Amino acid sequence: MFLFKFLLFSFFLCWTQLVFSVEHTVKGVVTKWKPMVTFAQPGDTIRFVGMIGHNTVTIDGMIPDGAKGWESKYGDEGYTVTVNEEGAYIFKCTPHITTGMVGAIVVGDDMPTNLAAVDKSVSKVTIGKSMVKRTIKKMKKAIVDRTGG
Numbered sequence: 001m002f003l004f005k006f007l008l009f010s011f012f013l014c015w016t017q018l019v020f021s022v023e024h025t026v027k028g029v030v031t032k033w034k035p036m037v038t039f040a041q042p043g044d045t046i047r048f049v050g051m052i053g054h055n056t057v058t059i060d061g062m063i064p065d066g067a068k069g070w071e072s073k074y075g076d077e078g079y080t081v082t083v084n085e086e087g088a089y090i091f092k093c094t095p096h097i098t099t100g101m102v103g104a105i106v107v108g109d110d111m112p113t114n115l116a117a118v119d120k121s122v123s124k125v126t127i128g129k130s131m132v133k134r135t136i137k138k139m140k141k142a143i144v145d146r147t148g149g
């Protein structure tokens, strides 16, 4: 009986994960990501489309603690990542970072706990620093707008 309950419970957990995880689409449009900021929940997936001539790569130090970064190949249409850790993820397209192809994914409802780490890592960005700063600024604004201050 215990085993049965355990299996049933496990099944229910898997089922809720499947039912409630959401897929978000981030599209490469000319040399920008649209939307620039995406809000998601742990377990959601992010699907990258419009990838001709683009790649998607997380920026060093700009993902939550315990999260795995990603790096797609160029033109990898439909490249998908699952975001399991709460916090902010900043990603770029390598050749278009200087024209502003930098995006953010905010996972969870709380203020990301890695914002200080993200800010600190800006100093390590050698190419396209102003564009990375701009995206972080817009992300913070979007977070404030979402929570109503």
Ligand SMILES: [Cu+2]
Binding pocket: 028, 031, 053, 054, 055, 093, 094, 095, 096, 101
């Ligand atoms: Cu690009």
